[in-house]
Amino acid sequence: MRRDFLRAATLTAAAAAVPRAGEAQPAPATAKRPVTLADWGSFHVGGKEHVVSGQPVREVLFSPGGVPAKVDPNGTYLIGGMYAQYMVPEPARGRFPLLMWHGGGLTGVTWENTPDGREGWQHFFLRRGWPVYVSDAVERGRSGWTMLPEATGGQPVFLTLDNPYERFRIGDGPGSYARKTTLPGNQFPADDASYRNFVRQCVPRFTTTDALTLDAYLALLDRVGPSVVMAHSQAGLFGWRAAQERADKVRALVLVEPATVGDPAKVAALKDVPVLMIYGDYIAQDARWPTIRANGIRFAEAVRAAGGTVDVVDLPERGIKGNSHMVMMDRNGDEVAALVQDWLAAKGLWA
Amino acid sequence: MRRDFLRAATLTAAAAAVPRAGEAQPAPATAKRPVTLADWGSFHVGGKEHVVSGQPVREVLFSPGGVPAKVDPNGTYLIGGMYAQYMVPEPARGRFPLLMWHGGGLTGVTWENTPDGREGWQHFFLRRGWPVYVSDAVERGRSGWTMLPEATGGQPVFLTLDNPYERFRIGDGPGSYARKTTLPGNQFPADDASYRNFVRQCVPRFTTTDALTLDAYLALLDRVGPSVVMAHSQAGLFGWRAAQERADKVRALVLVEPATVGDPAKVAALKDVPVLMIYGDYIAQDARWPTIRANGIRFAEAVRAAGGTVDVVDLPERGIKGNSHMVMMDRNGDEVAALVQDWLAAKGLWA
Numbered sequence: 085m086r087r088d089f090l091r092a093a094t095l096t097a098a099a100a101a102v103p104r105a106g107e108a109q110p111a112p113a114t115a116k117r118p119v120t121l122a123d124w125g126s127f128h129v130g131g132k133e134h135v136v137s138g139q140p141v142r143e144v145l146f147s148p149g150g151v152p153a154k155v156d157p158n159g160t161y162l163i164g165g166m167y168a169q170y171m172v173p174e175p176a177r178g179r180f181p182l183l184m185w186h187g188g189g190l191t192g193v194t195w196e197n198t199p200d201g202r203e204g205w206q207h208f209f210l211r212r213g214w215p216v217y218v219s220d221a222v223e224r225g226r227s228g229w230t231m232l233p234e235a236t237g238g239q240p241v242f243l244t245l246d247n248p249y250e251r252f253r254i255g256d257g258p259g260s261y262a263r264k265t266t267l268p269g270n271q272f273p274a275d276d277a278s279y280r281n282f283v284r285q286c287v288p289r290f291t292t293t294d295a296l297t298l299d300a301y302l303a304l305l306d307r308v309g310p311s312v313v314m315a316h317s318q319a320g321l322f323g324w325r326a327a328q329e330r331a332d333k334v335r336a337l338v339l340v341e342p343a344t345v346g347d348p349a350k351v352a353a354l355k356d357v358p359v360l361m362i363y364g365d366y367i368a369q370d371a372r373w374p375t376i377r378a379n380g381i382r383f384a385e386a387v388r389a390a391g392g393t394v395d396v397v398d399l400p401e402r403g404i405k406g407n408s409h410m411v412m413m414d415r416n417g418d419e420v421a422a423l424v425q426d427w428l429a430a431k432g433l434w435a
Numbered sequence: 436m437r438r439d440f441l442r443a444a445t446l447t448a449a450a451a452a453v454p455r456a457g458e459a460q461p462a463p464a465t466a467k468r469p470v471t472l473a474d475w476g477s478f479h480v481g482g483k484e485h486v487v488s489g490q491p492v493r494e495v496l497f498s499p500g501g502v503p504a505k506v507d508p509n510g511t512y513l514i515g516g517m518y519a520q521y522m523v524p525e526p527a528r529g530r531f532p533l534l535m536w537h538g539g540g541l542t543g544v545t546w547e548n549t550p551d552g553r554e555g556w557q558h559f560f561l562r563r564g565w566p567v568y569v570s571d572a573v574e575r576g577r578s579g580w581t582m583l584p585e586a587t588g589g590q591p592v593f594l595t596l597d598n599p600y601e602r603f604r605i606g607d608g609p610g611s612y613a614r615k616t617t618l619p620g621n622q623f624p625a626d627d628a629s630y631r632n633f634v635r636q637c638v639p640r641f642t643t644t645d646a647l648t649l650d651a652y653l654a655l656l657d658r659v660g661p662s663v664v665m666a667h668s669q670a671g672l673f674g675w676r677a678a679q680e681r682a683d684k685v686r687a688l689v690l691v692e693p694a695t696v697g698d699p700a701k702v703a704a705l706k707d708v709p710v711l712m713i714y715g716d717y718i719a720q721d722a723r724w725p726t727i728r729a730n731g732i733r734f735a736e737a738v739r740a741a742g743g744t745v746d747v748v749d750l751p752e753r754g755i756k757g758n759s760h761m762v763m764m765d766r767n768g769d770e771v772a773a774l775v776q777d778w779l780a781a782k783g784l785w786a
Binding site for chain 2: 116118119120121122123124125126127128131133136142144145146147148149150151153155156157158159160161162165167169174188191192193196197201203204207220225226228229230231232239240241242243244245246247251280281283284285286287288289291294318321343344345372375376379
């Protein structure tokens with residue numbers, strides 16, 4: 085009853101605040117429930133030095149009308165650091181902090197809002213008493229990026245407007261963005277203004293920085309201490325691997341549409357880490373996701389065979405239908421969040 | 436009395452939480468005063484389309500062990516959007532939202548923390564009842580970047596470890612980073628761990644995207660409505676220019692070490708916008724800052740001649756000494772924030 089009321093309230097706020105490039109916008113709706121924070125802030129962790137030499141000195145005019153400065157590109161750079169922002173609610177009910185790790189080509193904004201202006205999963209879990217840490221993976225967002233291909237292994241990939249529409253199981257196959265035809269019953273807010281808001285959240289994606297990124301996530305766990313890790317898509321890799329490297333610090337692993345698996349040689353390390361894997365809708369008809377999911381389920385079976393606990397949830401089988409790859413942004417995303425919340429509570433991680 | 440108590444408390448927290456790459460860290464100190472938020476969230480504004488054609492299709496393996504996908508780089512991109520995060524305290528005392536615009540080569544993190552782990556100016560003003568909006572300028576942080584030099588006018592500049600130390604009036608001139616010698620009495624937290632935290636906040640700096648960035652700031656003002664704008668360094672340009680373009684929406688302009696001035700042809704547009712300009716220490720002996728400040732003061736005089744109100748504060752003349760270019764991060768940064776707060780209150784913008 086209460087949940088239905090809240091959903092109606094947030095949808096009303098969303099309808100009033102759908103942003104669109106270049107248009108005047110109302111201020112965000114403020115008729116929401118307040119939250120009290122015991123603490124909030126941000127920091128960077130991890131990273132390493134990288135030395136460049138033999139490059140010419142440049143003169144740079146940083147601002148028009150300013151005074152030029154000589155910039156020597158030779159020297160030592162810090163690369164591979166990672167940004168995290170934390171909010172600690174009062175009272176706290178989660179027994180450990182909840183670390184939210186976004187997927188490829190995106191930043192922590194994934195968890196902060198939905199493209200149609202509703203509250204994101206950051207709000208959902210903070211409102212339920214979880215200390216929430218939202219980070220930007222290495223080379224993305226506020227973690228910065230290195231601009232030195234030789235330090236990061238290559239150039240990132242930057243996506244056109246139509247790519248996520250067709251690859252994230254929003255549109256009904258190739259050419260669907262041009263046709264503006266979504267998969268039937270799709271819950272992603274795919275109206276033009278909302279979809280463009282989503283694309284504005286996308287950033288160039290490095291495909292060659294997994295080792296740097298894993299190191300930074302381990303540094304985050306070492307700083308924060310025992311935590312629940314929630315990872316989406318590409319970050320499935322980092323969630324699995326981080327739990328394998330820091331089984332004492334990952335008290336539970338929630339994988340939302342994980343794109344990859346962990347290290348098959350270290351499945352035994354996961355035996356005391358409860359894992360929840362969640363997959364959305366339209367997978368059977370997709371070109372890539374049947375294989376991605378099958379790999380995930382096979383890995384889950386290997387973890388179970390080594391004594392671990394992995395719960396795999398197929399959302400349509402549970403009656404939760406229409407989910408794209410961006411589950412947390414879908415119109416029914418809070419139903420999925422509630423399922424995660426219930427699972428965490430059942431594991432004794434919330435009081 | 437109360438302020439002294441708070442400062443002592445935050446310094447203690449900072450001493451317990453100085454992060455350093457690769458080292459285990461304690462969780463952030465939580466013995467701080469709670470704050471109640473009526474609302475918080477984030478969004479993107481602005482941006483435009485950019486079309487690419489004639490490029491070959493690539494096959495990309497997004498994640499190791501994943502399934503390759505074809506990526507067509509041709510098509511329409513959204514570029515120049517801007518990210519903003521807002522926090523609305525309860526009760527609110529600022530009469531308008533406070534928009535915090537960071538300087539070049541940085542992101543909104545500038546306002547969120549100090550490199551030695553104290554609370555940033557975001558905390559300072561939020562705790563005094565200002566609804567605070569912290570944004571990442573175009574092509575930086577969570578605003579993403581375009582990876583298309585032809586769309587943004589060129590390659591950005593990425594700084595080595597020693598560059599800000601010597602250019603931001605922390606070290607005592609060329610070679611000071613290697614010597615680890617700061618300007619006498621310098622208030623920037625320049626111990627090795629803190630300084631590296633600051634460098635981890637730095638991101639590649641585009642010097643060719645001023646028009647895109649100004650457009651995005653105007654879109655932000657159009658969305659949020661009448662606001663107080665606080666701008667640092669490079670963003671001095673955007674603060675002045677945005678106030679000239681949206682004099683009805685910029686109710687006051689606080690410029691912290693502005694690196695550039697506004698449009699000399701439009702000084703009359705500023706006659707009803709009260710402006711505060713703040714300059715730190717060590718300027719006379721710097722290679723570039725005497726000229727930068729003289730340009731700023733000359734522009735202020737032109738604005739006054741056109742009927743405007745500009746207060747210029749030289750911090751050392753006020754007895755606030757030792758400030759680097761990163762005033763908000765200096766150990767005495769809260770003294771400067773208090774000066775800003777008093778000025779805003781005197782202008783009737785806080786109740």
